[in-house]
Amino acid sequence: MFGAAEAAGAVEPGFLLENAYVVPLVMAASFVLTLAIGKRLGKHASWIGIVSIGFCFLFAVGVNVQWYGYVHDSEHAAESHAEDGEESHGDDTEDPAEDEDAARAEDPELPAGDEGALVVPAAEGAGPMVDGESASARGPPTVAAVAEEGEGGGEGHAEYTIEPVTKSVTWWTNGTVEFEVGMLLDGMAVMMLFVVTLISLLVHVFSTDYVAGDRRYTHYFAFLSLFSAAMLGFVMSQNTLQLITLWELVGVCSFALIGHWWEEKPNSDAALKAFLTNRVGDVGLLVGMIILFFAAGQTFDIIEINTLANTGDITHTALLVASLCLLAAVMSKSGQFILHTWLPDAMAGPTPVSALIHAATMVVAGVYMVARMYGVFWNGLVIGGSSINALAVVGGLTVLGGAGLAFVQSDIKKVLAYSTVSQLGYMVMALGVGAWTAALFHLFTHAFFKAGLFLGSGSVAHAVHSFDMKKDMGGMKQFMPKTFWTFVICTAALIGIFPFAGFWSKDEILAGASQLGGDGSYTAFLVVGSIGALMTAAYMTRCIYLTFFGEFRGAHHGEVSHGTEDHPVEEDHLAADSGHGDDLEAAHDPHAGDHGLPHESGPRILVPLYILAGLAIVAGFANIPNSGALSWWPEDFALVFEHLFEPRGGYFPSLTEAGPTGAVFAHPKFDIVIALSSTLLGLLGIGLAYAWYFKGLGPHGITQRNRLAGVGHRILVNKYYFDHLYTGIIAGGVKGPVARATNWFNKHILDGVVDGVGKGAVVGGRFVYETIDQKVVDGAVNGSGYAAEGGGQVFRIMQTGKVQQYGAILFAATVVLAGIFIVVI
Amino acid sequence: MVAQNIFFYVIAAVMAFSAIRVVTVKNVVHAAMYLVLVLAGVAAQYVLLASEFLAATQVLIYIGAIVVLVLFGVMLTRAKLGEDVNLTNDYWYVGAFTGVILFVLLATSLLDHFGDEPLDQANASTQISGNTEQVADALFAPYLVPFQAVSVLLLAALVGAIALARKD
Amino acid sequence: MDDLMLNQFLLLSAILFSTGVYGVLAKRNAVIVLMSIELILNAVNINLVAFGAHNGTIAGSVFALFVIAVAAAEVGVGLAMVLVIYRNRKSVDLDEVAQMKG
Structure with a gap:
């Protein structure tokens, strides 16, 4: 290796x-x-x-x-008997770190130009920065080292590496992340x-x-x-x-x-x-x-x-x-x-x-x-x-x-x-x-x-x-x-x-x-x-x-x-089409006349088939x-x-x-x-289908007679009901029923609550009117009415419709809160 | 360095004064003129901060384009060229309150946090010199995408402004 | 008082910012409100550039540039809106723009 x-x-x-x-x-x-x-x-x-x-x-x-x-060269350059590498070799004991070093040191491809750097990344554990820069930084190979290491490490290693051929340019960068295309x-x-x-x-x-x-x-x-x-x-x-x-x-x-x-x-x-x-x-x-x-x-x-x-x-x-x-x-x-x-x-x-x-x-x-x-x-x-x-x-x-x-x-x-x-x-x-x-x-x-x-x-x-x-x-x-x-x-x-x-x-x-x-x-x-x-x-x-x-x-x-x-x-x-497309072959024009039987397609269709x-x-x-x-x-x-x-x-x-x-x-x-x-199963399948279709053997019409077979057939015809699931149940479920449910909720629950509150208020109001109001609180009520009106007047003034004023209030409040924040902390 | 400080305080005083005049003067055109002073002062501060490219941009875009645009706005909306007593609204005190409190807050927290830190950290000034080239490098390599986004934004603003302002 | 202080710039920026906020909140004339917004944006820019110088990075200047570009867009659209308001009501008094009143 x-x-x-x-x-x-x-x-x-x-x-x-x-x-x-x-x-x-x-x-x-x-x-x-x-x-x-x-x-x-x-x-x-x-x-x-x-x-x-x-x-x-x-x-x-x-x-x-x-x-x-390329593959051939990779194999043979590695080791002549490397081809049986697909058999796993339990006796492989090489040190991965060494291997990594070798890969790093010998990565020979230098950038071909300013942008189109041809890179052959060191594949085995070459670390996270396998790209043009790091490849070029690794420097040119020393031929002597290649030979030396190649011989030193090359005994009995079945697994070889085929380096992918990569080439990339930086498309754009954003901050420190480079987006490449290659x-x-x-x-x-x-x-x-x-x-x-x-x-x-x-x-x-x-x-x-x-x-x-x-x-x-x-x-x-x-x-x-x-x-x-x-x-x-x-x-x-x-x-x-x-x-x-x-x-x-x-x-x-x-x-x-x-x-x-x-x-x-x-x-x-x-x-x-x-x-x-x-x-x-x-x-x-x-x-x-x-x-x-x-x-x-x-x-x-x-x-x-x-x-x-x-x-x-x-x-x-x-x-x-x-x-x-x-x-x-x-x-x-x-x-x-x-x-x-x-x-x-x-x-x-x-x-x-x-x-x-x-x-x-x-x-x-x-x-x-x-x-x-x-x-x-x-x-x-x-x-x-x-x-x-x-x-x-x-x-x-x-x-x-x-x-x-x-x-x-x-x-x-x-x-x-x-x-x-x-x-x-x-x-x-x-x-x-x-x-x-x-x-x-x-x-x-x-x-x-x-x-x-x-x-x-x-x-x-x-x-x-x-x-x-x-x-x-x-x-x-x-x-x-x-x-x-x-x-x-x-x-x-x-x-x-x-x-x-x-x-x-x-x-x-x-x-x-x-x-x-x-x-x-x-x-x-x-x-x-x-x-x-x-x-x-x-x-x-x-x-x-x-x-x-x-x-x-x-x-x-x-x-x-x-x-x-x-x-x-x-x-x-x-x-x-029938009127066209007959320039290349006169023979192919099946639809020109009214003749009834289909016939063979032209060479442009047949040659791809062949x-x-x-x-x-x-x-x-x-x-x-x-x-x-x-x-x-x-x-x-x-x-x-x-x-x-x-x-x-x-x-x-x-x-x-x-x-x-x-x-x-x-x-x-x-x-x-x-x-x-x-193969036998395939032939069996052909045989069964042959018997069924060509010879007419077997229980034809079973889908009509037998309920189980009919159900199976129907499920298949309906494609396991997946389309129903997607359009009917999922899409429809979101569309129709949810709307209906919302409407129902609106009608029954919300309206009910409102109605109930209203009725309760009527009952309560009557009670209050008959027992307390008439006798005790008239004056107090009048007083509170005036108070409410006054408060309303204040808020009415605040609601001017002027965005600038709302903004002023908003910012003032924010600044006050920020001040409190700063003072407290 | 003393000279820089003197310049800073002179310019800063002019800027603060002009800024306050922008929002207090009773004549819209005068306000625009004071705004020019503030913007020019900002450009001068950029020079003090060794960002000469930004200073040039400030002069070109703000003083050259935006203020002219604002003046066109004043003209087209037929604001009075003379004094206008009603430039301030009835609840200006809320704004004044906000502004003052805001300034106090900012000033206290700034003084509290930065104290008397010098502007230049160690070896920072050397890196900043020759600023234009650096801005270009930064703008077209790591910030290319925001740059493109801003271009699209300007286009959208252009279309939007035309769509709003044209009479149809 | 030999060297420039970071706080000098930040405090100047704070003055401009607060003044701008006051202008936005308290002025009736829409054009002056736009000018106040420019004050705010410039205050931000000074902050950006000052911190950029402080940290020795170029990012502050670059973002200040972006802010300038955005400000140009904002003024363009803002003035177009002011023109529309003026065309519809023959006035740029923001106190009269009160359709939000219920």
């Missing part, structure tokens, strides 16, 4: 890595440019976005390549760069066909660009403030794109709902980040906060409260249970947007945030300890809750939306049980196949002008074979059939749930995940059956296109384990994902040393039993 710090420091990150910050800037420029001159370009406006995102994609690929070299590139950020730019590129291409002829075509592409910029900036945020800002910007773009066709009330309602639901969680995000800011000694730096959390310098209470607050943000942004309600409604947006935002990138922002602040969550929630934590529970609930709801949807996009909810639950659950790599790997593979599914559904909807599987689809296999096969491949990946991508990632999560944590404390989540796999298989089979098999239920275009309630606007738009389906097949090979039954797998090709993208350094839970909570970060091993059983 001694060698690691200086060796990693000595490794040159490479030009692209150091300048990756241009990627979000390019997309932001694309946004401005599209807005500025997009209208003039007409339908060519999309080229700005496509060229920009294409450039960014190439850049991201270059960054990944350089990152590969980039932090480590494995997960590099990985997300690739995923986001790839999916965004495909969605851009797909959209040129899908929203062709839309009345806000430029607006649409401008916001796609802005969204990409925000998301790319988000994944490489250097500090929490930047994280929050871009998190919100992502939310704003989501709002704008969900409500893209805002002329229809349901769409703008959905956009508002998404935005407001996210606000609920954002409060948690703000509070959590503020707690961390102060707990970590007034810093926004993510690496520093995580490092301090890992070294135990932040109290556990602060970490616990902060991570629970941040969990609220995850629940809203990543559609976790009880705040998931916005995500299905967000399907009101154009389908490519759903693919980009609500499947592949934005909704994983919450997951990504947990992964980014993992030091905080790890120590705050005692992940890897012997008790169940909130993160895993939320994730587990979401897995089952989302999967259950997916069964009763008739809208193909809503099936996929609930599927997304459920899969996000898997990721959060994996993070909760400590399977960090599995969560990120699932994020990686899920992005491809879920985007493929969404774009596939968009392709189908483009043909039939509807999203309603029950009314307007069925038998699409014969019309759209290419879409069908890509859809099936992505579905297989989602279900987790060997050897598709989802198999590897889901299996890793399940293995994590069974093996991590003390005393098998997370085995409950193995059960949850397995049931989830079964349900996923079943509802996806249902979805494929309803969409692609059976009789075509859609009517002819001319008649149906304005009929469905769910997505009337989109339909209008699609119908409106690419995504291909990735759904191969993405899983990025992290094939070489343990357990797969130990024969060559080491060089095993766990590539884990090697490349898992952070190594003091800001991440250590593989070897127990943190403040006593838990050691670990990786699950491949377990052939779990792999086989989860």
